[in-house]
Amino acid sequence: MTQTHLEPALGVALTIRGLTRRYGEQTVLDHLDLDIRAGEFVAVVGRSGCGKSTLLRLLAGLDTPTSGGVRADGSPLDTGHFDTRLMFQDARLLPWKTVLANVGLGLKGDWQPRAHAALAEVGLSEHAGKWPSQLSGGQRQRVALARALIHEPQLLLLDEPLGALDALTRIEMQQLIERLWRRHGFTVLLVTHDVEEAVAIADRVLLVEQGRVGLDLAVPLARPRRRGDVHFALLQERLLSRVLQQPDAPLPEPLPPIAPAALRWAL
Numbered sequence: 323m324t325q326t327h328l329e330p331a332l333g334v335a336l337t338i339r340g341l342t343r344r345y346g347e348q349t350v351l352d353h354l355d356l357d358i359r360a361g362e363f364v365a366v367v368g369r370s371g372c373g374k375s376t377l378l379r380l381l382a383g384l385d386t387p388t389s390g391g392v393r394a395d396g397s398p399l400d401t402g403h404f405d406t407r408l409m410f411q412d413a414r415l416l417p418w419k420t421v422l423a424n425v426g427l428g429l430k431g432d433w434q435p436r437a438h439a440a441l442a443e444v445g446l447s448e449h450a451g452k453w454p455s456q457l458s459g460g461q462r463q464r465v466a467l468a469r470a471l472i473h474e475p476q477l478l479l480l481d482e483p484l485g486a487l488d489a490l491t492r493i494e495m496q497q498l499i500e501r502l503w504r505r506h507g508f509t510v511l512l513v514t515h516d517v518e519e520a521v522a523i524a525d526r527v528l529l530v531e532q533g534r535v536g537l538d539l540a541v542p543l544a545r546p547r548r549r550g551d552v553h554f555a556l557l558q559e560r561l562l563s564r565v566l567q568q569p570d571a572p573l574p575e576p577l578p579p580i581a582p583a584a585l586r587w588a589l
């Protein structure tokens with residue numbers, strides 16, 4: 323089998339200014355301002371209905387802002403100069419196409435070697451000829467990742483992609499996404515309900531509330547990150563209590579150190 327390599331794509335920098343989205347009387351995003359560096363891994367958290375998916379849909383060009391806009395590397399987002407891929411909780415594979423054909427969906431020419439390369443990157447080389455129904459939920463999400471990778475995206479938008487997976491598969495997928503991000507250098511926005519996931523994987527965590535970025539928290543932990551680590555646990559705890567608080571509440575003081583042994587049960 324001929325295999326090719328996917329070229330590393332440098333991530334795109336985003337400048338979001340005054341981004342507003344109203345649905346009828348409801349203002350979901352309200353003059354949201356945000357700067358994201360090229361190649362940054364950003365997690366977006368917030369209460370259900372706060373507008374996380376709306377933000378991703380606007381960035382993916384699947385929805386249009388009521389006002390305000392987004393510039394990517396200085397150009398308006400919709401100029402189509404760079405590739406953006408969006409991945410959902412559900413892999414959205416076509417059941418009548420093989421795994422390989424799902425990865426190469428919509429591509430023309432000699433796409434098969436690239437589809438094999440993308441499948442190899444997500445550890446599914448042996449499954450190329452199977453049908454989606456023959457895969458586990460985690461494997462289906464890997465296929466969805468491979469389908470995104472084959473386009474060598476500069477911006478990867480992940481809308482709760484691991485939400486339906488069991489805890490261990492979820493951690494494996496987080497590690498895979500982190501490896502792929504480090505190898506390819508794309509910019510990532512990951513929407514998640516899971517504060518631990520955000521701390522495990524992101525450079526920076528944003529809390530969306532009242533239509534804006536209510537908290538913008540750097541995650542200064544070395545990689546690879548260990549969930550049993552005291553600093554990890556403290557940051558997670560601080561973030562969780564802030565997410566659960568009312569808007570405009572300050573970040574709480576750090577908790578006293580916790581012995582790592584006491585945290586092992588959570589792994």
Ligand SMILES: Nc1ncnc2c1ncn2[C@@H]1O[C@H](COP(=O)(O)OP(=O)(O)OP(=O)(O)O)[C@@H](O)[C@H]1O
Nearest residue numbers: 345348350368369370371372373374375376377515
């Ligand atoms: N197409 C639409 N028409 C009308 N209202 C919409 C539309 N899309 C989203 N909304 C509303 O906008 C608000 C934000 O929705 P969004 O899906 O962005 O929230 P979310 O933070 O991703 O929520 P969750 O965490 O539950 O997925 C919700 O109140 C939702 O009902």
